[in-house]
Amino acid sequence: MAVHAPVQGKEGEHLDLNGNVFELPHFTMKEIHDAIPAHCFKPSIVRSMAYVVRDFFYYSVLIYVATTYIPLIPSAPLRALAWAAYTTVAGFVFTGIWILAHECGHGAFSKNKKLNWTMGLIMHSFLLVPFHSWRLSHSQHHKATGNMDKDTAFVPHSRQSWLETNFGSKAKENMVEFAELAEDSPIAVLIHCIIHQLFGWPGYLLFNLTGQKYDGAKGAKISHFYFGEDSVFFKQGELSLIILSDIAVAVMIAGLVWAGQVFGSWNVIVLWGIPWLWVNNWIGKFNLHIAQFRVLTISQLPSPSSNTLMPPCLTTTTRPGLSPAELLPQLIVILGSLTLISSTTSSAHTSATTSSPQSPSTMPEKLQSTSAASWANTTAPMSKPPSGPLSGVTSAPASLLRRPKDRKAAVCSCSATHTTELGRPRQRI
DSSP states (O other): OOOHHHHOOOOTBOOTTSOBBOOOOOOOHHHHHHHHHHHGGGOHHHHHHHHHHHHHHHHHHHHHHHHHHHHGSSSSOOOHHHHHHHHHHHHHHHHHHHHHHHHHHHHOOOOOOOHHHHHHHHHHHHOOOOHHHHHHHHHHHHHHTBTEEEEESSSOHHHHHHHHHHOOOOOOTTTHHHHHHHSSSHHHHHHHHHHHHEEEEHHHHHHOSSSSGGGGGOOOSSSSSSSSSSSOOOOOOHHHHHHHHHHHHHHHHHHHHHHHHHHHHHIIOOOOOOOHHHHHHHHHHOOOHHHHHHHHSSBBTTTTOOOTHHHHTOOOOOOOOHHHHHHHHHHHHHHHHHHHHHHHHHHHHHHHHHHOOGGGSOHHHHHHHHHHHHHHHTTTTOOOOOOOOOOTTTTSSGGSOOOOSSSGOEEEEEESSEEEEEOOOOOOO
């Protein structure tokens, strides 16, 4: 994003980026605190835990309904559409889980710190977020929101730093005007939306994208997963919590790998992976600080401002709603889901059909007697339809839908010249 030159006003005047004079607020933190209803400072453990149980129950029900009933839809396009609807709704549930973990990090889940930390670790790790790493840097972000030199997230470039980052240290000022002409082109908007909405959040955790520059620090030390003493985020006494967060995320990744081995990688991608992308999208869309970064009309304050309350009070955000450009990532996720599921459904159907053994009636006469028994066994009715995103392939023999115990002995010779491969990797659902 190109950065406009700051608007200069008279001495003592404060101007927004449009040149309008505004008055700084003079209220105190106590006045803000007193304006909030008292019951908001009394979190209920029962209610908070009920939210957690509710969201994971919703997710379980969604998986059950989707894997049980969507495969029964006879039309492949309608099945793909149903799976896209599942990933969208599951993404809403995942986002709810992320928000609950966010409240744990702020201490708003309950007044019990151990419970907050435990539940936050579980829920954020489920979404591959290092809880304590995020909690610590997020706390610093709220203490310095909008401060160009101290904020830890969503720090916009100064005009000069933007030029140097995008065009090198010898770039000329007129490159800003050139960039402004290019950045509103449809392809530039599309690329920006895809990166920002789907991968901006993981990029921040891994590579400190949009974060503070920390004197040009690079490599692992600017990652939220790094637990070395030269980390730019954490103090030495906090490193054990960073390690704990990394272990929890690693356990979740191991669980996903295990699930892929047992239930099939495509199942995990559709049932968990695409809803996870939806979380990234909604964080990018509805996080107020990201909205502030994009449409702020009040200049962010440099480090000399000692009033930490001032920048958040000057924050302005967009009105609720989705612009055409902001709809692009949502459409990409939905269309991507449809394309992925439809293509793999087609390939599964094709492979199952071409792998089916010949009917004895279509074989040479001398082979019919030796193949009749094998044909009867492999074409027995399936006791239960295959479950999963790519199911609905009712023409596949039952033997093709079972995972053989011994893959090496999984090629069954139905006759001297006719074999059926039963040892393929388990049917992708």
